[in-house]
Amino acid sequence: MLDSLRRTFELHGFSPLETRAVEKLETLAKKGETSKEVYALSRIHDVKSDSSDAQLGLHFDLTVPFARFVVENSGHLVFPFKRYQIQKVWRGERPQEGRFREFVQADIDVVGQDTLPFHYEVDLPLVMAEALDSLDIGQTIIQVNNRKVCEGFYEGLQIADVAGTLRAVDKLDKIGEEGVARILVDDGGLSAQQAEAALDLARISGEDAKDVLEQVRALGVSTELLEVGLSELGDLLTEAQATRPGAIRAVLKIARGLDYYTGSVYETLLVGHEDLGSIGGGGRYDSLATVGKRSFPGVGISIGVTRLLSRLLASAEVGRPVATVVLVAVASESERHASNEIAAQLRARGIAADVAPTAAKFGKQIRHADRLGIPFVWFPGDNQVKDIRSGEQVEADPRTWQAPDKDLYPVARWRQGDMPS
């Protein structure tokens, strides 16, 4: 899975980046909201003293370390800088289904210096859709929205607290329309009509640019910012339909809680597993970091690899636990070298081969292969190879014998029926 992601990201021109797992606590604390989840580090032998060493913690996402990296290396990078980063992150949360304290994230970001063309907001979800497609895990949908659409629309409704309205709308799936309306009116000070209009916008969804834009315009609100947002959202849907139909869908209730998004926002679902929640998201931000007068606007999207995998594994037929295709039997310990040589000949042609642990009776050696799911056993004396599943045994030359393609690598199969195709 990670190899497939890597491959797609590299095919699209993203540089691999790996940052250290440990950052200064002051770096990690810049995003206030999650800081309580940070694991701080201390050395056992000076656990009492708050020594002069910098206070350290484990990163809880890949965005904060990436921002630190960009600031430290801005003089050496070629902008727009496209990087992917697949690493573990740690959060001190209560573990539950789909939530882990240690998990792997895969992030792609494009960061510009001072400016970043809009088209990257179109490119990134399409790259991620292609990456998800390569995993052969069933259908995923990247739901998109644009902050400018919401903010422009709220402006047009004379709603003062745009951020608060977004945050309330973000709760739609959790507390329903009535709950959101109540927050908007009671806490946000919106009129009933303003709240209803905000919900009208949030109800709109669709894959077709023209259709979505018409639905929004039918609500009768118009501002400059809304028009910019609709134009961007339209461009994204148009390119998506031309390139990868069905992969991307406008869902105007998608708000993404974080304040720093300023344009497109993304949230990814695994179809048939919507209860798992978002398997990834992201969006456009106007400033990842600043260095003096320079700012670094960007757009990023990530996948929660562990969350996705945890669900897939629950319904998977996992292949054998070793890559081994052939177990070479050993007739007697004094003849082990001959078995080693056969294994080496197979490996030289890319066929993973192991040699039996002991020169036990052949029946026991076959049983060892069977317990590991190794499909073939090779008998060195008369160069016979046996498919232990069918029992078929043929004479073969270790310098030329080919394993069937389907047996060359262990493959996990996500079970039919559980996983929509």
Next chain:
Amino acid sequence: MLDSLRRTFELHGFSPLETRAVEKLETLAKKGETSKEVYALSRIHDVKSDSSDAQLGLHFDLTVPFARFVVENSGHLVFPFKRYQIQKVWRGERPQEGRFREFVQADIDVVGQDTLPFHYEVDLPLVMAEALDSLDIGQTIIQVNNRKVCEGFYEGLQIADVAGTLRAVDKLDKIGEEGVARILVDDGGLSAQQAEAALDLARISGEDAKDVLEQVRALGVSTELLEVGLSELGDLLTEAQATRPGAIRAVLKIARGLDYYTGSVYETLLVGHEDLGSIGGGGRYDSLATVGKRSFPGVGISIGVTRLLSRLLASAEVGRPVATVVLVAVASESERHASNEIAAQLRARGIAADVAPTAAKFGKQIRHADRLGIPFVWFPGDNQVKDIRSGEQVEADPRTWQAPDKDLYPVARWRQGDMPS
């Protein structure tokens, strides 16, 4: 580099294993010596209170987590269990050349239940030698010794403190023969003759089994344990010479500080970079862990990937920072979709392609490719592809054009001359 290691280990029947980075402190503390280097974890929001949560820390090697894994899963594993594990580990040491606080190790181990055949002590260094060979980093040598040889020899000399003698001999490279002799006599209570005989043994080295065994026997000591050790060491050298001449060398001063080795021990050097110290090591141990009456003897060998890489990178010509082979130019923003399609056609055939960030003048787009080391720029209008290194430009079809093999992936080349071949 990691892909090559993985590939070799899987070709030899090792299962991939990844354990969490975090272990209970009590698990990590079982090996007393390194516990002071452990990074303990705490949650920021309860930093004051030693709450009832288990005390946690980051693993400092891959052996301790592996032992924990084997104990937890012994009922489900097929023994002998062969696993490889390539992960980061953390140690709170003072950083210096070749020593890091966060670094990657690659370990292979074979663990049996109650018993483990000797031949794995021969197999493992040969697998690691093959893996190192696959990295194309110049010559490495795995130096081997056998604890039974040393212990049997010391027994024959009536040396009581075998472990203390081993620890002193282990300091040979640091403090020289005189220093070791002084420790042996002053602290260990050896006679001058005993100390000299121990040093005689430590001076022996060679690749040829017969030659090494003759050198040891010429010292006139004979015990049962020594004979067992010599037989094992001889078998290892004989198989190594038959399989991979030059990769393995007996060096009888190799002691490895750790007490738990009981048979073969290994220490790997990068030829021409002996000053870097050992780039990896390992050996045979009689008990990785115990579960009730069961014990799990094993043999393992590891490489310090980061240490190795830090030295290699110091003299490397590193390839371009992206996999991108082709930058597709953009004539105007309204024609970006056409450039996207060309890039998609190239990617579909495994050629990494990026699309120019903006529809700037072609000269500027070429400069962008050049700054990233991307070798080719594609002009969409008349489908021309230009090798920007030679300036050569030809007409080409994105559905059939092939990039030269040498340009398909960025490759790091360890500089000739610095790296012996």
